[in-house]
Amino acid sequence: MQVNVGDSILELVEGDITRQDTDAIVNAANSQLRVGGGVDGAINRAGGPRIQEEARRIGYCPTGQAVITTAGDLPARHVIHAVGPIFQGGDKGEPDLLASAYRESLKLASAHGLASVAFPSLSTGVYGYPVDQAGRVALKTVRDYLTQHPEIKRVRFVLFGQPTFEAYARALQELS
Ligand code: ADP
Secondary structure (H helix, E strand, O other): OEEEEOOEEEEEEEOOHHHOOOOEEEEEOOOOOOOOOHHHHHHHHHHOHHHHHHHHHHOOOOOOOEEEEEOOOOOOOEEEEEOOOOOOOOOOOHHHHHHHHHHHHHHHHHHOOOOEEEEOOOOOOOOOOOHHHHHHHHHHHHHHHHHHOOOOOEEEEEEOOHHHHHHHHHHHHHHO
16 A cells, blocks of 8 residues: 655555665664564564664664664665654653654654665554554654655555554555
């Protein structure tokens, strides 16, 4: 499923983020930039130790921000480590922090001259963000960024499993 945003493409696929050959893939990181489970574990297993070595040198990333490293052995060129919020009911600034994690990731891609970025569904695993709500925030934030930044040609959401894919598909239909 895909939509055009200006000359750029916003697309949804069901799949595994580690297999994407976009210029960057985004990791659902924690502030300590330590290897965890979920997307993070999968990226570090598939990409080898260089990713974690670089992340350890950077050391820390606040919630709502992002940092960039090599992609090690992965097909992508870079990993952007974005820290989404832990969901605590929704009235602790979570939507703004989640939007910020997406926006800051895209800003890093623009700053590094990267034209294609693949995102997982940030915060909807261990961090507990309800996927319908998270999908709406994610897609609106990315759509708005692409409207202003035609240098990013393609953003792909790589959604793990059919329920997550369908939640994002509904959110994209609502938005467009
Ligand atoms: P967070 O800590 O931000 O919640 P998680 O990594 O626990 O991040 O999960 C975020 C989302 O990514 C969940 O929907 C999870 O099912 C999904 N996910 C897990 N592994 C992969 C993968 N290899 N590719 C894409 N998405 C994945």
